Amino acid sequence: MFDNLSDRLQDVFAGLRSKGRLSETDIEDAMREIRLALLEADVNFRVVKKFVTAVKEKSLEADVLSSLTPAQNVVKIVLDELTAVLGTTDSKLALSSRIPNVIMLVGLQGSGKTTAASKLAYRLKREGHSPLLVAADVYRPAAADQLESLGGDIEVKVFRGDGVNPVAIAQAAVREAIDTLKDIVIIDTAGRLHVDEEMMNEAAAIKKAVKPEQILMVVDAMTGQDVVNVAAAFAERVDFDGVIMAKMDGDARGGGALSIREVTGKPIKFISEGEKPTSFEEFHPERMAKRILGMGDVVSLIEKAQQAADAELSEEEAERMARAELTFDDFLTINKQVRKIGGIGSLLKALPGGEKALGAGQVDEGILDKMEVIIYSMTKMERTKPSIINGSRRQRIAQGAGVQVFDVNQLIKQFEETRKMMKKMQLVTGQGGGGKGKKGKKGGKGRKGRGLRSLPGLGGMSPTDLKGLSDLLSD
Ligand SMILES: Nc1nc2c(ncn2[C@@H]2O[C@H](COP(=O)(O)OP(=O)(O)OP(=O)(O)O)[C@@H](O)[C@H]2O)c(=O)[nH]1
Ligand SMILES: [Mg+2]
Known part of the structure:
Protein backbone atom coordinates (compact mmCIF):
# COMPACT_ATOMS: atom_id res chain seq x y z
CA MET A 1 0.00 0.00 0.00
CA PHE A 2 1.25 3.48 -0.86
CA ASP A 3 4.63 2.07 -1.95
CA ASN A 4 4.59 3.67 -5.33
CA LEU A 5 3.26 6.99 -4.09
CA SER A 6 5.75 6.95 -1.30
CA ASP A 7 8.67 6.39 -3.69
CA ARG A 8 7.49 9.11 -6.03
CA LEU A 9 7.09 11.69 -3.29
CA GLN A 10 10.46 10.87 -1.83
CA ASP A 11 12.03 11.29 -5.25
CA VAL A 12 10.46 14.73 -5.51
CA PHE A 13 11.90 15.69 -2.14
CA ALA A 14 15.32 14.34 -3.06
CA GLY A 15 15.21 16.48 -6.18
CA LEU A 16 14.38 19.56 -4.11
CA ARG A 17 17.09 18.84 -1.56
CA SER A 18 19.72 18.54 -4.25
CA LYS A 19 18.95 22.10 -5.31
CA GLY A 20 19.71 24.01 -2.15
CA ARG A 21 17.83 27.23 -2.69
CA LEU A 22 14.55 26.91 -4.54
CA SER A 23 13.07 29.12 -7.20
CA GLU A 24 9.40 29.44 -8.03
CA THR A 25 9.95 27.24 -11.06
CA ASP A 26 11.44 24.52 -8.85
CA ILE A 27 8.33 24.59 -6.72
CA GLU A 28 6.05 24.57 -9.77
CA ASP A 29 7.88 21.55 -11.15
CA ALA A 30 7.75 19.73 -7.86
CA MET A 31 4.02 20.39 -7.57
CA ARG A 32 3.42 19.00 -11.02
CA GLU A 33 5.20 15.81 -10.03
CA ILE A 34 3.29 15.54 -6.78
CA ARG A 35 0.02 16.04 -8.62
CA LEU A 36 0.89 13.27 -11.07
CA ALA A 37 1.99 10.95 -8.27
CA LEU A 38 -1.31 11.44 -6.45
CA LEU A 39 -3.41 10.96 -9.56
CA GLU A 40 -1.51 7.80 -10.36
CA ALA A 41 -2.18 6.59 -6.85
CA ASP A 42 -5.86 6.91 -7.78
CA VAL A 43 -6.57 9.76 -5.43
CA ASN A 44 -9.78 11.60 -6.18
CA PHE A 45 -9.24 14.54 -8.52
CA ARG A 46 -10.84 17.10 -6.25
CA VAL A 47 -8.68 16.00 -3.36
CA VAL A 48 -5.55 16.25 -5.47
CA LYS A 49 -6.44 19.70 -6.65
CA LYS A 50 -7.11 21.02 -3.18
CA PHE A 51 -3.99 19.39 -1.79
CA VAL A 52 -1.62 20.65 -4.45
CA THR A 53 -3.06 24.15 -4.35
CA ALA A 54 -2.56 24.36 -0.60
CA VAL A 55 0.99 22.98 -0.70
CA LYS A 56 1.96 25.27 -3.53
CA GLU A 57 0.55 28.36 -1.89
CA LYS A 58 2.36 27.70 1.35
CA SER A 59 5.59 26.73 -0.36
CA LEU A 60 5.69 29.91 -2.38
CA GLU A 61 5.52 32.07 0.71
CA ALA A 62 8.57 34.23 0.89
CA ASP A 63 10.02 32.81 4.08
CA VAL A 64 10.08 29.29 2.68
CA LEU A 65 11.94 30.32 -0.43
CA SER A 66 14.42 32.45 1.42
CA SER A 67 14.99 30.01 4.26
CA LEU A 68 18.21 28.07 4.55
CA THR A 69 16.53 24.72 4.20
CA PRO A 70 13.69 25.30 1.77
CA ALA A 71 13.35 21.64 0.78
CA GLN A 72 12.84 20.67 4.39
CA ASN A 73 10.16 23.31 4.72
CA VAL A 74 8.37 21.94 1.70
CA VAL A 75 8.48 18.45 3.19
CA LYS A 76 6.96 19.80 6.37
CA ILE A 77 4.20 21.53 4.42
CA VAL A 78 3.45 18.34 2.49
CA LEU A 79 3.35 16.39 5.76
CA ASP A 80 0.90 18.84 7.31
CA GLU A 81 -1.36 18.90 4.28
CA LEU A 82 -1.28 15.14 3.89
CA THR A 83 -2.21 14.81 7.54
CA ALA A 84 -5.08 17.23 6.97
CA VAL A 85 -6.33 15.18 4.03
CA LEU A 86 -6.30 12.04 6.14
CA GLY A 87 -8.13 13.81 8.97
CA THR A 88 -6.92 16.35 11.44
CA THR A 89 -7.72 14.53 14.63
CA ASP A 90 -7.21 11.02 15.83
CA SER A 91 -10.59 9.50 15.37
CA LYS A 92 -11.23 7.25 18.29
CA LEU A 93 -14.23 5.04 18.57
CA ALA A 94 -16.83 7.05 20.47
CA LEU A 95 -18.63 4.92 23.03
CA SER A 96 -21.41 6.09 25.31
CA SER A 97 -22.39 5.05 28.80
CA ARG A 98 -25.33 3.05 27.54
CA ILE A 99 -25.15 -0.65 28.20
CA PRO A 100 -24.81 -2.26 25.81
CA GLY A 296 8.81 5.86 9.62
CA ASP A 297 6.28 5.19 12.33
CA VAL A 298 8.14 4.48 15.51
CA VAL A 299 5.19 5.39 17.71
CA SER A 300 2.92 2.71 16.26
CA LEU A 301 5.68 0.17 16.50
CA ILE A 302 6.14 0.90 20.15
CA GLU A 303 2.41 0.61 20.76
CA LYS A 304 2.41 -2.74 19.05
CA ALA A 305 5.33 -3.84 21.14
CA GLN A 306 3.51 -2.72 24.25
CA GLN A 307 0.54 -4.85 23.39
CA ALA A 308 2.83 -7.77 22.68
CA ALA A 309 4.85 -7.40 25.81
CA ASP A 310 2.29 -8.94 28.19
CA ALA A 311 4.32 -7.66 31.08
CA GLU A 312 6.81 -10.33 30.31
CA LEU A 313 9.85 -8.71 31.78
CA SER A 314 10.68 -9.53 35.32
CA GLU A 315 11.56 -6.67 37.61
CA GLU A 316 15.17 -7.68 37.48
CA GLU A 317 15.22 -7.86 33.70
CA ALA A 318 13.64 -4.48 33.37
CA GLU A 319 16.13 -2.90 35.72
CA ARG A 320 19.06 -4.48 33.96
CA MET A 321 17.83 -3.34 30.57
CA ALA A 322 17.21 0.12 31.85
CA ARG A 323 20.88 0.23 32.73
CA ALA A 324 21.79 -1.17 29.31
CA GLU A 325 23.37 -4.21 30.90
CA LEU A 326 22.12 -6.46 28.19
CA THR A 327 22.60 -10.23 28.41
CA PHE A 328 21.96 -12.92 25.83
CA ASP A 329 18.90 -13.98 27.80
CA ASP A 330 17.51 -10.51 27.20
CA PHE A 331 18.27 -11.03 23.56
CA LEU A 332 15.99 -14.05 23.61
CA THR A 333 13.25 -11.94 25.20
CA ILE A 334 13.72 -9.25 22.59
CA ASN A 335 13.56 -11.86 19.84
CA LYS A 336 10.31 -13.11 21.21
CA GLN A 337 8.88 -9.62 21.18
CA VAL A 338 10.11 -8.92 17.67
CA ARG A 339 8.29 -12.04 16.54
CA LYS A 340 5.13 -10.93 18.28
CA ILE A 341 5.02 -7.60 16.50
CA GLY A 342 5.34 -9.30 13.15
CA GLY A 343 9.04 -10.01 12.70
CA ILE A 344 11.96 -8.00 11.49
CA GLY A 345 9.97 -6.80 8.51
CA SER A 346 7.52 -4.78 10.61
CA LEU A 347 10.32 -3.51 12.77
CA LEU A 348 12.17 -2.19 9.73
CA LYS A 349 9.05 -0.73 8.19
CA ALA A 350 8.51 1.45 11.22
CA LEU A 351 11.88 3.11 10.96
CA PRO A 352 12.51 6.14 8.76
CA GLY A 353 13.43 4.98 5.28
CA GLY A 354 12.82 1.40 6.38
CA GLU A 355 10.05 0.73 3.93
CA LYS A 356 12.41 1.62 1.11
CA ALA A 357 15.19 -0.52 2.52
CA LEU A 358 12.73 -3.36 2.74
CA GLY A 359 11.90 -2.99 -0.90
CA ALA A 360 15.55 -3.06 -1.84
CA GLY A 361 16.67 -6.23 -0.10
CA GLN A 362 15.00 -9.26 1.37
CA VAL A 363 14.57 -9.66 5.06
CA ASP A 364 15.70 -12.99 6.35
CA GLU A 365 13.22 -13.74 9.11
CA GLY A 366 15.08 -17.03 9.64
CA ILE A 367 17.82 -15.06 11.28
CA LEU A 368 15.83 -14.98 14.51
CA ASP A 369 15.83 -18.80 14.62
CA LYS A 370 19.54 -18.91 14.00
CA MET A 371 20.21 -16.42 16.77
CA GLU A 372 18.17 -18.47 19.19
CA VAL A 373 19.90 -21.73 18.36
CA ILE A 374 23.27 -20.12 18.98
CA ILE A 375 22.18 -18.58 22.27
CA TYR A 376 20.70 -21.87 23.41
CA SER A 377 24.05 -23.58 22.96
CA MET A 378 25.73 -21.12 25.31
CA THR A 379 26.15 -21.94 28.96
CA LYS A 380 24.21 -19.96 31.53
CA MET A 381 27.40 -18.17 32.50
CA GLU A 382 28.16 -17.23 28.90
CA ARG A 383 24.70 -15.84 28.40
CA THR A 384 24.87 -13.58 31.39
CA LYS A 385 28.50 -12.61 30.98
CA PRO A 386 29.18 -12.48 27.24
CA SER A 387 32.63 -11.00 27.77
CA ILE A 388 33.99 -14.44 28.72
CA ILE A 389 33.20 -15.93 25.33
CA ASN A 390 36.69 -16.43 23.94
CA GLY A 391 37.89 -18.26 20.84
CA SER A 392 37.55 -21.80 22.11
CA ARG A 393 34.14 -21.11 23.61
CA ARG A 394 33.03 -19.67 20.27
CA GLN A 395 34.13 -22.86 18.55
CA ARG A 396 32.24 -25.02 21.02
CA ILE A 397 29.10 -22.89 20.72
CA ALA A 398 29.24 -23.04 16.91
CA GLN A 399 29.56 -26.79 17.03
CA GLY A 400 26.68 -27.16 19.44
CA ALA A 401 24.44 -24.96 17.30
CA GLY A 402 25.49 -26.53 14.03
CA VAL A 403 26.66 -23.22 12.60
CA GLN A 404 29.98 -21.66 11.59
CA VAL A 405 32.19 -19.79 14.05
CA PHE A 406 31.61 -16.85 11.75
CA ASP A 407 27.90 -16.90 12.68
CA VAL A 408 28.71 -16.88 16.38
CA ASN A 409 31.09 -13.99 15.87
CA GLN A 410 28.46 -12.12 14.01
CA LEU A 411 25.87 -12.63 16.72
CA ILE A 412 28.30 -11.40 19.36
CA LYS A 413 29.06 -8.38 17.24
CA GLN A 414 25.38 -7.67 16.83
CA PHE A 415 24.93 -8.04 20.54
CA GLU A 416 27.62 -5.46 21.21
CA GLU A 417 26.03 -3.10 18.73
CA THR A 418 22.63 -3.47 20.33
CA ARG A 419 24.15 -2.70 23.68
CA LYS A 420 25.71 0.44 22.25
CA MET A 421 22.41 1.38 20.64
CA MET A 422 20.65 1.06 23.97
CA LYS A 423 23.19 3.34 25.57
CA LYS A 424 22.61 5.82 22.78
CA MET A 425 18.85 5.66 23.33
CA GLN A 426 19.34 6.38 26.98
CA LEU A 427 21.21 9.52 26.08
CA VAL A 428 18.16 10.61 24.17
CA THR A 429 15.67 9.62 26.84
CA GLY A 430 17.76 10.54 29.81
CA GLN A 431 16.76 7.24 31.36
CA GLY A 432 18.86 4.74 33.22
CA GLY A 433 22.54 4.87 32.47
CA GLY A 434 23.54 5.82 35.95
CA GLY A 435 22.91 2.41 37.41
CA LYS A 436 23.67 2.52 41.10
CA GLY A 437 22.01 5.12 43.19
CA LYS A 438 18.97 5.26 40.96
CA LYS A 439 18.02 1.77 41.80
CA GLY A 440 15.68 2.53 44.61
CA LYS A 441 13.55 4.92 42.58
CA LYS A 442 10.19 3.28 42.34
CA GLY A 443 7.59 3.88 39.71
CA GLY A 444 10.33 4.59 37.27
CA LYS A 445 12.39 2.55 34.93
CA GLY A 446 12.80 -0.53 36.99
CA ARG A 447 9.18 -1.14 37.75
CA LYS A 448 7.70 -4.30 36.50
CA GLY A 449 4.80 -3.59 34.28
CA ARG A 450 3.24 -3.02 30.97
CA GLY A 451 3.49 -0.07 28.71
CA LEU A 452 6.53 1.57 27.29
CA ARG A 453 8.71 0.31 30.09
CA SER A 454 8.25 -3.26 28.99
CA LEU A 455 9.99 -2.63 25.71
CA PRO A 456 13.68 -3.21 26.15
CA GLY A 457 15.65 -0.02 26.15
CA LEU A 458 12.68 2.29 25.82
CA GLY A 459 11.80 2.59 29.49
CA GLY A 460 9.11 5.20 30.13
CA MET A 461 9.62 7.38 27.10
CA SER A 462 7.45 10.42 26.57
CA PRO A 463 6.32 11.62 23.13
CA THR A 464 9.20 14.11 23.14
CA ASP A 465 11.61 11.29 23.84
CA LEU A 466 10.12 9.34 20.99
CA LYS A 467 10.64 12.27 18.69
CA GLY A 468 14.25 12.34 19.80
CA LEU A 469 14.61 8.65 19.18
CA SER A 470 13.04 8.95 15.79
CA ASP A 471 15.43 11.77 14.89
CA LEU A 472 18.34 9.77 16.15
CA LEU A 473 17.36 6.80 14.04
CA SER A 474 16.96 8.92 10.95
CA ASP A 475 20.45 10.35 11.27
N1 LIG B 1 -5.28 -9.44 3.40
C1 LIG B 1 -6.39 -9.10 4.02
N2 LIG B 1 -7.50 -9.80 3.81
C2 LIG B 1 -8.61 -9.43 4.46
C3 LIG B 1 -8.63 -8.32 5.35
N3 LIG B 1 -9.89 -8.21 5.82
C4 LIG B 1 -10.61 -9.19 5.24
N4 LIG B 1 -9.86 -9.94 4.41
C5 LIG B 1 -10.27 -11.08 3.58
O1 LIG B 1 -11.22 -10.64 2.63
C6 LIG B 1 -12.22 -11.62 2.42
C7 LIG B 1 -13.59 -11.04 2.67
O2 LIG B 1 -13.67 -10.67 4.04
P1 LIG B 1 -15.02 -10.77 4.88
O3 LIG B 1 -14.72 -10.28 6.24
O4 LIG B 1 -15.64 -12.10 4.74
O5 LIG B 1 -15.88 -9.69 4.11
P2 LIG B 1 -17.42 -9.33 4.29
O6 LIG B 1 -17.55 -7.87 4.07
O7 LIG B 1 -17.92 -9.86 5.57
O8 LIG B 1 -18.06 -10.12 3.07
P3 LIG B 1 -19.61 -10.48 2.87
O9 LIG B 1 -20.11 -11.01 4.16
O10 LIG B 1 -19.61 -11.52 1.78
O11 LIG B 1 -20.29 -9.23 2.44
C8 LIG B 1 -11.87 -12.76 3.34
O12 LIG B 1 -11.20 -13.73 2.61
C9 LIG B 1 -10.98 -12.14 4.37
O13 LIG B 1 -10.08 -13.08 4.92
C10 LIG B 1 -7.41 -7.59 5.55
O14 LIG B 1 -7.32 -6.61 6.28
N5 LIG B 1 -6.33 -8.03 4.86
MG1 LIG C 1 -19.48 -11.09 6.00
Missing part, protein backbone atom coordinates in the same frame (compact mmCIF):
# COMPACT_ATOMS: atom_id res chain seq x y z
CA ASN A 101 -23.21 0.02 23.26
CA VAL A 102 -24.18 -1.08 19.79
CA ILE A 103 -21.72 -0.93 16.91
CA MET A 104 -22.98 -1.82 13.48
CA LEU A 105 -20.80 -2.63 10.50
CA VAL A 106 -22.00 -1.97 6.98
CA GLY A 107 -20.36 -2.20 3.59
CA LEU A 108 -20.28 -3.91 0.23
CA GLN A 109 -19.86 -7.63 -0.27
CA GLY A 110 -16.40 -8.91 0.51
CA SER A 111 -15.22 -5.57 1.85
CA GLY A 112 -14.10 -7.22 5.08
CA LYS A 113 -17.02 -6.67 7.48
CA THR A 114 -17.04 -10.06 9.11
CA THR A 115 -13.28 -10.07 9.56
CA ALA A 116 -13.35 -6.53 10.92
CA ALA A 117 -16.19 -7.38 13.31
CA SER A 118 -14.12 -10.10 14.93
CA LYS A 119 -10.97 -7.98 15.02
CA LEU A 120 -12.86 -5.12 16.63
CA ALA A 121 -14.31 -7.52 19.18
CA TYR A 122 -10.83 -8.82 19.93
CA ARG A 123 -9.50 -5.33 20.37
CA LEU A 124 -12.33 -4.25 22.66
CA LYS A 125 -11.99 -7.43 24.66
CA ARG A 126 -8.33 -6.70 25.21
CA GLU A 127 -9.30 -3.25 26.41
CA GLY A 128 -11.45 -4.82 29.10
CA HIS A 129 -14.87 -4.83 27.43
CA SER A 130 -17.01 -7.88 26.97
CA PRO A 131 -18.32 -7.82 23.43
CA LEU A 132 -21.03 -9.91 21.81
CA LEU A 133 -20.75 -10.56 18.08
CA VAL A 134 -23.99 -10.71 16.14
CA ALA A 135 -24.47 -12.57 12.86
CA ALA A 136 -27.08 -10.48 11.04
CA ASP A 137 -26.07 -11.68 7.59
CA VAL A 138 -28.82 -14.19 6.88
CA TYR A 139 -28.45 -14.52 3.14
CA ARG A 140 -25.26 -16.47 2.78
CA PRO A 141 -25.62 -19.75 4.70
CA ALA A 142 -21.94 -19.79 5.60
CA ALA A 143 -21.89 -16.19 6.88
CA ALA A 144 -22.88 -16.97 10.46
CA ASP A 145 -20.55 -19.97 10.52
CA GLN A 146 -17.68 -17.74 9.40
CA LEU A 147 -18.36 -15.31 12.22
CA GLU A 148 -18.83 -18.15 14.69
CA SER A 149 -15.47 -19.58 13.73
CA LEU A 150 -13.71 -16.20 14.00
CA GLY A 151 -15.43 -15.58 17.33
CA GLY A 152 -14.30 -19.00 18.54
CA ASP A 153 -10.68 -18.13 17.78
CA ILE A 154 -10.81 -15.07 19.99
CA GLU A 155 -13.20 -16.51 22.57
CA VAL A 156 -15.99 -14.07 21.94
CA LYS A 157 -19.57 -15.33 21.89
CA VAL A 158 -21.46 -15.11 18.61
CA PHE A 159 -25.21 -14.54 18.67
CA ARG A 160 -27.13 -16.06 15.77
CA GLY A 161 -30.76 -15.56 16.84
CA ASP A 162 -33.38 -17.02 14.54
CA GLY A 163 -31.04 -16.76 11.56
CA VAL A 164 -33.88 -15.37 9.46
CA ASN A 165 -34.73 -11.75 10.18
CA PRO A 166 -31.79 -9.34 10.56
CA VAL A 167 -33.83 -6.75 12.49
CA ALA A 168 -35.17 -9.34 14.91
CA ILE A 169 -31.70 -10.81 15.36
CA ALA A 170 -30.24 -7.41 16.20
CA GLN A 171 -32.99 -6.69 18.73
CA ALA A 172 -32.68 -10.10 20.34
CA ALA A 173 -28.92 -9.64 20.51
CA VAL A 174 -29.29 -6.46 22.52
CA ARG A 175 -31.55 -8.29 25.00
CA GLU A 176 -29.09 -11.18 25.12
CA ALA A 177 -26.28 -8.73 25.87
CA ILE A 178 -28.23 -7.27 28.77
CA ASP A 179 -29.04 -10.74 30.13
CA THR A 180 -25.47 -11.99 29.84
CA LEU A 181 -23.72 -8.79 30.92
CA LYS A 182 -22.05 -7.91 27.64
CA ASP A 183 -21.30 -4.21 27.32
CA ILE A 184 -20.79 -4.03 23.57
CA VAL A 185 -22.78 -5.52 20.73
CA ILE A 186 -21.12 -5.70 17.33
CA ILE A 187 -23.50 -6.35 14.46
CA ASP A 188 -22.10 -7.89 11.29
CA THR A 189 -24.52 -7.16 8.47
CA ALA A 190 -24.91 -8.61 4.99
CA GLY A 191 -23.12 -7.03 2.08
CA ARG A 192 -24.30 -6.74 -1.50
CA LEU A 193 -22.42 -6.64 -4.74
CA HIS A 194 -23.56 -3.10 -5.41
CA VAL A 195 -25.33 -0.42 -3.50
CA ASP A 196 -28.99 -1.42 -3.79
CA GLU A 197 -32.28 -0.44 -2.24
CA GLU A 198 -32.73 -3.68 -0.38
CA MET A 199 -29.39 -3.40 1.40
CA MET A 200 -29.95 0.22 2.31
CA ASN A 201 -33.45 -0.49 3.58
CA GLU A 202 -32.22 -3.34 5.69
CA ALA A 203 -29.37 -1.33 7.18
CA ALA A 204 -31.75 1.54 7.86
CA ALA A 205 -34.25 -0.83 9.54
CA ILE A 206 -31.60 -2.32 11.84
CA LYS A 207 -30.42 1.17 12.65
CA LYS A 208 -33.96 2.25 13.56
CA ALA A 209 -34.51 -0.83 15.68
CA VAL A 210 -31.37 -0.81 17.81
CA LYS A 211 -30.05 2.77 17.47
CA PRO A 212 -26.34 1.99 17.24
CA GLU A 213 -23.87 4.31 18.99
CA GLN A 214 -21.59 3.86 16.03
CA ILE A 215 -22.16 2.78 12.47
CA LEU A 216 -18.89 1.98 10.79
CA MET A 217 -18.55 1.47 7.10
CA VAL A 218 -16.03 -1.15 6.11
CA VAL A 219 -14.20 -0.25 2.95
CA ASP A 220 -11.87 -2.41 0.89
CA ALA A 221 -8.73 -0.34 0.39
CA MET A 222 -8.14 -2.14 -2.88
CA THR A 223 -11.25 -0.53 -4.38
CA GLY A 224 -9.46 2.74 -4.95
CA GLN A 225 -11.32 6.01 -5.17
CA ASP A 226 -14.50 4.33 -6.46
CA VAL A 227 -15.21 3.66 -2.86
CA VAL A 228 -16.06 7.30 -2.51
CA ASN A 229 -19.29 6.81 -4.50
CA VAL A 230 -20.32 3.86 -2.38
CA ALA A 231 -19.60 5.80 0.77
CA ALA A 232 -21.62 8.75 -0.47
CA ALA A 233 -24.60 6.45 -1.10
CA PHE A 234 -24.34 4.99 2.39
CA ALA A 235 -23.92 8.41 3.90
CA GLU A 236 -27.15 9.53 2.30
CA ARG A 237 -29.26 6.53 3.21
CA VAL A 238 -28.07 5.23 6.57
CA ASP A 239 -25.39 7.70 7.46
CA PHE A 240 -22.37 6.38 9.29
CA ASP A 241 -19.86 7.67 11.79
CA GLY A 242 -16.59 6.47 10.45
CA VAL A 243 -14.70 4.11 8.24
CA ILE A 244 -12.75 0.92 8.76
CA MET A 245 -10.22 0.63 5.94
CA ALA A 246 -9.71 -3.07 5.38
CA LYS A 247 -7.00 -4.84 3.39
CA MET A 248 -4.46 -2.08 3.86
CA ASP A 249 -1.83 -4.80 3.58
CA GLY A 250 -2.63 -5.29 -0.09
CA ASP A 251 -0.73 -3.62 -2.89
CA ALA A 252 -3.48 -1.19 -3.75
CA ARG A 253 -2.36 2.29 -4.67
CA GLY A 254 -4.03 3.93 -1.73
CA GLY A 255 -6.37 6.29 -3.54
CA GLY A 256 -9.39 5.20 -1.51
CA ALA A 257 -7.76 5.75 1.83
CA LEU A 258 -6.50 9.15 0.72
CA SER A 259 -9.79 10.32 -0.75
CA ILE A 260 -12.49 9.12 1.59
CA ARG A 261 -12.10 11.60 4.42
CA GLU A 262 -11.92 14.65 2.23
CA VAL A 263 -14.78 13.65 -0.04
CA THR A 264 -17.25 12.21 2.48
CA GLY A 265 -16.18 14.07 5.60
CA LYS A 266 -16.15 10.75 7.48
CA PRO A 267 -13.03 9.91 9.43
CA ILE A 268 -11.13 6.67 9.08
CA LYS A 269 -11.25 5.08 12.53
CA PHE A 270 -9.44 1.79 12.07
CA ILE A 271 -7.26 0.10 9.55
CA SER A 272 -7.12 -3.62 9.03
CA GLU A 273 -3.91 -4.99 7.65
CA GLY A 274 -4.08 -8.73 7.41
CA GLU A 275 -5.72 -11.91 8.51
CA LYS A 276 -4.60 -12.07 12.13
CA PRO A 277 -6.88 -10.72 14.87
CA THR A 278 -4.12 -8.35 15.97
CA SER A 279 -3.66 -6.76 12.56
CA PHE A 280 -6.18 -4.07 13.34
CA GLU A 281 -5.13 -0.64 14.47
CA GLU A 282 -6.55 2.70 15.37
CA PHE A 283 -6.00 5.14 12.55
CA HIS A 284 -3.70 8.07 13.21
CA PRO A 285 -3.56 10.55 10.31
CA GLU A 286 -0.17 12.00 11.11
CA ARG A 287 1.48 8.63 11.56
CA MET A 288 0.04 7.43 8.28
CA ALA A 289 1.20 10.60 6.52
CA LYS A 290 4.68 10.04 7.92
CA ARG A 291 4.63 6.49 6.72
CA ILE A 292 3.69 7.61 3.23
CA LEU A 293 6.50 10.17 3.25
CA GLY A 294 9.01 7.54 4.36
CA MET A 295 9.49 9.09 7.79
